[in-house]
Amino acid sequence: MLPDLRFAFRQLAKAPGFTVVALLALSLGIAACTTVFTFYNALLVRPLPFLQDEASLVRIGSSTQQGTDSFFELSMPDFRDLRAQNTTLTDLLTTWNRTFILTGGDQPQRLLGAWITATGFDTLGVKPILGRNFVPADAAPGAPLVTLIAHHVWRQHFGGREDIVGQTVTLNGVPTEIVGVMPRGFRFPEVNDAWQPFPDDQETKPELRGAHHLPAWGRLKPGVTLEQAQAELATLGTRLAAAYPTTNAGLTFRVFNIRDDATRHFAVQMQLMLGAVIFVLLIACGNVANLLLARAATRAREIALRSALGATRGRLIRQFLVESLLLGAAGGALGLVISFWGIDAVIALITPDETPFWMQFDLDWRTFLFTAGATLAASVLFGLAPALQLSRPDLAVELKEGGRGGTASARASRLRSSLVIAQIALALVLLVGAGLTLRSFLALAATPTGIEPENVLTFRVGLPPSQFKDRSEVRAFFDRVERELAALPGVSASGFISYLPLTENNNISAFYLEGETPPASTQEAHDTHNRSVTPGALAALRIPLLKGRMFDANDHAKSPHVALVDVAFAEKFLGGVDRAVGRRFTFSVGDKEPKWNTIVGVVGNVIQLPGARRAQHQVWFPWTQSDENFVSAVLRVPGDPAAYAQNVRDAVLAARADIPIYYIEPMAKIAYRSIWRPRFFGQLFVGFAGIALFLAAIGIYGVMAYNVSQRTQEIGVRMALGAQPGTVVAMVLRQGLRLVGFGLGAGLVASWFAASLLAGSLYGISPHDPPTFAFVPLLLAAVALLACWLPSRRAVRVDPMVALRTE
Amino acid sequence: MSDSLIKLEGVTKVFLTDEVETHALSGIHLDIKQGEYVSIAGPSGCGKSTLLSILGLLDSPTDGSYILNGRPVQGLSLPERARIRNREIGFIFQSFNLIGDLTVYENVELPLTYRGMPAAERKAAVTEALEKVGMGHRAKHLPSQLSGGQQQRVAVARALAGKPAVLLADEPTGNLDSKNGDSVMQLLADLHKQGATIVMVTHDARFARHADRTIHIFDGRVVQEQVESDPTR
Numbered sequence A: 001m002l003p004d005l006r007f008a009f010r011q012l013a014k015a016p017g018f019t020v021v022a023l024l025a026l027s028l029g030i031a032a033c034t035t036v037f038t039f040y041n042a043l044l045v046r047p048l049p050f051l052q053d054e055a056s057l058v059r060i061g062s063s064t065q066q067g068t069d070s071f072f073e074l075s076m077p078d079f080r081d082l083r084a085q086n087t088t089l090t091d092l093l094t095t096w097n098r099t100f101i102l103t104g105g106d107q108p109q110r111l112l113g114a115w116i117t118a119t120g121f122d123t124l125g126v127k128p129i130l131g132r133n134f135v136p137a138d139a140a141p142g143a144p145l146v147t148l149i150a151h152h153v154w155r156q157h158f159g160g161r162e163d164i165v166g167q168t169v170t171l172n173g174v175p176t177e178i179v180g181v182m183p184r185g186f187r188f189p190e191v192n193d194a195w196q197p198f199p200d201d202q203e204t205k206p207e208l209r210g211a212h213h214l215p216a217w218g219r220l221k222p223g224v225t226l227e228q229a230q231a232e233l234a235t236l237g238t239r240l241a242a243a244y245p246t247t248n249a250g251l252t253f254r255v256f257n258i259r260d261d262a263t264r265h266f267a268v269q270m271q272l273m274l275g276a277v278i279f280v281l282l283i284a285c286g287n288v289a290n291l292l293l294a295r296a297a298t299r300a301r302e303i304a305l306r307s308a309l310g311a312t313r314g315r316l317i318r319q320f321l322v323e324s325l326l327l328g329a330a331g332g333a334l335g336l337v338i339s340f341w342g343i344d345a346v347i348a349l350i351t352p353d354e355t356p357f358w359m360q361f362d363l364d365w366r367t368f369l370f371t372a373g374a375t376l377a378a379s380v381l382f383g384l385a386p387a388l389q390l391s392r393p394d395l396a397v398e399l400k401e402g403g404r405g406g407t408a409s410a411r412a413s414r415l416r417s418s419l420v421i422a423q424i425a426l427a428l429v430l431l432v433g434a435g436l437t438l439r440s441f442l443a444l445a446a447t448p449t450g451i452e453p454e455n456v457l458t459f460r461v462g463l464p465p466s467q468f469k470d471r472s473e474v475r476a477f478f479d480r481v482e483r484e485l486a487a488l489p490g491v492s493a494s495g496f497i498s499y500l501p502l503t504e505n506n507n508i509s510a511f512y513l514e515g516e517t518p519p520a521s522t523q524e525a526h527d528t529h530n531r532s533v534t535p536g537a538l539a540a541l542r543i544p545l546l547k548g549r550m551f552d553a554n555d556h557a558k559s560p561h562v563a564l565v566d567v568a569f570a571e572k573f574l575g576g577v578d579r580a581v582g583r584r585f586t587f588s589v590g591d592k593e594p595k596w597n598t599i600v601g602v603v604g605n606v607i608q609l610p611g612a613r614r615a616q617h618q619v620w621f622p623w624t625q626s627d628e629n630f631v632s633a634v635l636r637v638p639g640d641p642a643a644y645a646q647n648v649r650d651a652v653l654a655a656r657a658d659i660p661i662y663y664i665e666p667m668a669k670i671a672y673r674s675i676w677r678p679r680f681f682g683q684l685f686v687g688f689a690g691i692a693l694f695l696a697a698i699g700i701y702g703v704m705a706y707n708v709s710q711r712t713q714e715i716g717v718r719m720a721l722g723a724q725p726g727t728v729v730a731m732v733l734r735q736g737l738r739l740v741g742f743g744l745g746a747g748l749v750a751s752w753f754a755a756s757l758l759a760g761s762l763y764g765i766s767p768h769d770p771p772t773f774a775f776v777p778l779l780l781a782a783v784a785l786l787a788c789w790l791p792s793r794r795a796v797r798v799d800p801m802v803a804l805r806t807e
Numbered sequence B: 001m002s003d004s005l006i007k008l009e010g011v012t013k014v015f016l017t018d019e020v021e022t023h024a025l026s027g028i029h030l031d032i033k034q035g036e037y038v039s040i041a042g043p044s045g046c047g048k049s050t051l052l053s054i055l056g057l058l059d060s061p062t063d064g065s066y067i068l069n070g071r072p073v074q075g076l077s078l079p080e081r082a083r084i085r086n087r088e089i090g091f092i093f094q095s096f097n098l099i100g101d102l103t104v105y106e107n108v109e110l111p112l113t114y115r116g117m118p119a120a121e122r123k124a125a126v127t128e129a130l131e132k133v134g135m136g137h138r139a140k141h142l143p144s145q146l147s148g149g150q151q152q153r154v155a156v157a158r159a160l161a162g163k164p165a166v167l168l169a170d171e172p173t174g175n176l177d178s179k180n181g182d183s184v185m186q187l188l189a190d191l192h193k194q195g196a197t198i199v200m201v202t203h204d205a206r207f208a209r210h211a212d213r214t215i216h217i218f219d220g221r222v223v224q225e226q227v228e229s230d231p232t233r
């Protein structure tokens, strides 16, 4: 083996041009694979961090009985019933995100807190690194308020002091004892900073059974399968539907493995990405195999000689495999290094400021194992073809004086051509995928959102309800803030909105119209997005009033309840924009005495979230008739909204010194982020398709250049016989175009089928989108043509004198 | 000298490689008449092939003039030179230079194709040329299925097929054994008798006898011209 290795080294060093191009192709392929696998691994392979025995952890939610893909959260009454009545789960847990305002430092700090059912962390199998977990007694009415904090909060706000446990701090104006610090990086459920036990006396009112806002998890009892748990939950769902038909008729419960749930928005895309980079690697393997074949041709005589001296076929193959493994190892190592940049580049493309705690994109042994495996597989793949090819030398031909290896080289040339055809076909599949993803993203980005996000600054602020129980105090605060914001220099419009559009936040409620038969259950009622808003916020976002009137000072808490609807709502439920004003609807499904809301106007449509599949109609309630504790403020400002951050912070601090503002962001940034996922996968896809195109172009160029160099003598003879330069170029081009034609043909067929895999993730275009299928092959053909044309130019420069030379 | 086919005056060829000047040819004067059979002899490296390549318009002289068939050929464009090669010159190479992927027939047809000759005319010309060299029965064979002597006969047929003004042969027997070499030489002699103009490079004095005239070159200069008195003629 060692002499083989030494010889292999010498071979690579002897042909630096070959080695550089082969390493470039290979390391690009490996780097692409390693980069994507790092993310694939983090999301879909390696155990979720911190959580014990992930396989038995499940996510539980509500669903309509028909809608297999409908999934929404539980209500507290349903949660309590499931928890008490099930026999398949050891325990259930739920969380409810709450704003925790930490005071006592020089500025109030807003922490993303959560209530978690007291045994929740025990069920997940996570222990604090300092102090203790919650116990059920912590959640009992009257128990002293206790808090667990995340590791980074401990470090940033409490200096990482060992004696933090037992300290009392003020959260939302209430003293609470810190009983523990969770492990570093643990921020369940996603990016939380602190936790308190979910109080037993919260969310107990029976009418809350229709309020689906609590995400729930559970752990399967040992030996219980997901299917068994699902079956039992369905039974419980039927029982609850019978007991509480108004809220639960037509409802059931669904259970998923925790990871399947957490990754359901991108698992398919990740699989497609991994498939895409494996294609890239295959294309790179094609390049290396072709280079090896070309180089092997120059070594045909050496090999024939080895054979003649008695080397067996196995011995020759081993020599070749050692060489390709050596090349592979170098390419793999280089690719791994390049992938460090690739991973950073991809992380930079992930737009959200914070990713859920369980997404950790560091390399682990699985990545290294994958890279090693991919390298090994690639080496065998690209090494084997030339090895088999060459280990059967035609001794008679090769060793004959002046022999030019007619039949053996014909076989090799067919193999080289097939490799190029395969490369073109693979590249086309990737390019079509990229084209579709890009077109889908552009369609999404071009969808009108209904708002004008430029020059709008937003932030969130609120008074925690546990601390501020007096409505008039809350109202006074917001009135004051509203005035302060309006008075800021340059602000042309400003106001509040309960949740910003173009975010995942939404509020969907069941309703029916006056004149309709009151539905027996919320499932039979219509539903709609709803928000509360001030006229100033609608003006700041430039949502136009199209009919009727805007909210005004006469719409106050004591006056009849009014609402605005959007065009989509008017058209879907009211028979058009012109027939909306004056109609009434109610959310009081199942109530004997419904609270009616009178429609006073129609405003423009606003997209909730671009690409969302559910209907996007909505109603707007006047801020003055709702009682929100938290709002998003929006301000239209001249110039860069970010420049106003300090002004608005000061304005709110002027209203109350103990209330922080957070999520201070230009609306344009939120709009940009709302389509980050399709943009992200689009960018990745285009990037990898670009690499594939580059590699395929190198492949075509290499084979054509090699063909020309192999045919130097022939071309010289043809020119000596009087062939015109154009004829020679055309001859070489024709040969290349045949390969390109076959490659494009095969690639188109493959793309047609592969495109169907994308069907689920495309927006606004068909997977067989004609412009994509027309333009992308043209692009590839143009690049391929260029890659053929460059070497064909060389054919013209062949000196016809070569015809006179004898080898 | 109205029947002069090839006229070189003061032809010089200098190769510049890595700042070394090689004077491959220095002041060559040459006059070859229609129907002549000229052999060029001299030691290896003396400039024979260089001279032939200039005659064949594969290369241009550094200095001097070349008149082919009454027409000066210096300074012509690449396509023009290709056209002249195709119509006026028939090449026969030492290493045959048949194209391996083409049949015997297609090899002979090649220069005619480049000329844009209609298919029917091509067929007649190819068949005639192959008959002339005695290879008519091998038209469908690939070069690799022929012996060296047979391949060179096909190469001669290819050179003949277009009825060029002159046949240029560079060591046509260099890759052949003496029996095959003799028979190719006999073929050229026969062609000469039928009126072909031939310029042949050879270092073998035996074959030079076939020629009307032998030009001896040494170090890029013509050192001796010798008119053969061939006893067989």
Ligand SMILES: Nc1ncnc2c1ncn2[C@@H]1O[C@H](COP(=O)(O)OP(=O)(O)O)[C@@H](O)[C@H]1O
Residues within 6 Å of the ligand: B015, B016, B017, B022, B023, B024, B043, B044, B045, B046, B047, B048, B049, B050, B051
């Ligand atoms: N393309 C070239 N570049 C540089 N030198 C050349 C070239 N072709 C021929 N020569 C040199 O010119 C001289 C004459 O060569 P050539 O005509 O091939 O000789 P021969 O008589 O053996 O056919 C030799 O010294 C040769 O090395």
Ligand SMILES: [Mg+2]
Residues within 6 Å of the ligand: B048, B049, B050
């Ligand atoms: Mg020579």
